[in-house]
Amino acid sequence: MIKPDFKVAIIDMNNGAPNQGMRNIFEILDHYQQHNKVKFSLEVYDARKKGEIPSLDHDIYISSGGPGSPHDGEKMKWEKDFFALLDQLDEHNQLKENKKFVFLICHSFQLGCRKYKLGKVMPRGSNLFGIFPTFLTDAGLQETIFKGLSDPVYAVDSRKWQVIQPDPYVFEQKGASILAIEQEKESPEQERCIMAIRFSDFMVGTQFHPEADPIGMKIHFYQEEKKAVIVKNSGLNAYHEMLEQLNNPNKIALTHRTVLPNFLNQAIGYYNAP
Numbered sequence: 001m002i003k004p005d006f007k008v009a010i011i012d013m014n015n016g017a018p019n020q021g022m023r024n025i026f027e028i029l030d031h032y033q034q035h036n037k038v039k040f041s042l043e044v045y046d047a048r049k050k051g052e053i054p055s056l057d058h059d060i061y062i063s064s065g066g067p068g069s070p071h072d073g074e075k076m077k078w079e080k081d082f083f084a085l086l087d088q089l090d091e092h093n094q095l096k097e098n099k100k101f102v103f104l105i106c107h108s109f110q111l112g113c114r115k116y117k118l119g120k121v122m123p124r125g126s127n128l129f130g131i132f133p134t135f136l137t138d139a140g141l142q143e144t145i146f147k148g149l150s151d152p153v154y155a156v157d158s159r160k161w162q163v164i165q166p167d168p169y170v171f172e173q174k175g176a177s178i179l180a181i182e183q184e185k186e187s188p189e190q191e192r193c194i195m196a197i198r199f200s201d202f203m204v205g206t207q208f209h210p211e212a213d214p215i216g217m218k219i220h221f222y223q224e225e226k227k228a229v230i231v232k233n234s235g236l237n238a239y240h241e242m243l244e245q246l247n248n249p250n251k252i253a254l255t256h257r258t259v260l261p262n263f264l265n266q267a268i269g270y271y272n273a274p
Helices: 021-035 077-095 107-116 168-174 214-221 224-234 236-245 252-272
Strands: 005-012 039-046 060-063 101-105 120-136 153-164 177-182 194-200 203-206
Touching: 005 021, 021 039, 021 214, 021 252, 060 252, 077 107, 077 203, 101 107, 101 252, 107 120, 107 153, 107 194, 107 203, 120 194, 120 224, 120 236, 153 194, 153 252, 214 224, 214 236, 214 252, 224 236
Parallel strands: 005 039, 005 060, 060 101, 101 203
Antiparallel strands: 120 153, 120 177, 177 194, 194 203
């Protein structure tokens, strides 16, 4: 079965806020189709601001990060519709041959963890922003989306929330696995949050931003508000180290070139395997 054309739904969770993430996602998809024998038909759905939720007519779903609390949508129609979509995708993938592939980023990842009750989604206590190492679990070392990356993976982390206290029973029942966790915290008693999960064979997500690129991060890093967050949490030296990492092709530039393209390889390879 050879499939040259793929319908891609991009679910925008930014609630109207300006961001670099959507630009990054579009650029990754454009670069991928230019360098591979596939064509993407893209449609954007503004979930939080306009209540737009895609149907099951797409092959690939990428749901973005976004600002605010992952609990903001509780009892709101857009969240109920988004969770219903995840249920429909799960059911489709259990019953149909033409599988649908899903990637959940940051805010969407937190929503997925809430929806499936995989762990506790709670505030961090302080805002986190910057480039940090993400450590792979045994499952993560074997994971398709991390193929070509070393451990730890360097990625952009931007959040006030975290997923902790995973429920082993729920993970086992769903067939989900933790792929990555954050770096050790200053206080050993503090739990390291979950940074990536394989929800199912066809759905995966990351707490970090795999789409982020050095260009967009430089825009953020030179904003006084963002700089202040990094300096407050990690110190001035760490801020300058992060600036240097933007020029390192083996840090976030490599993550940008690897994670989402690997996800696309998995989706497209399912249909176009020799």
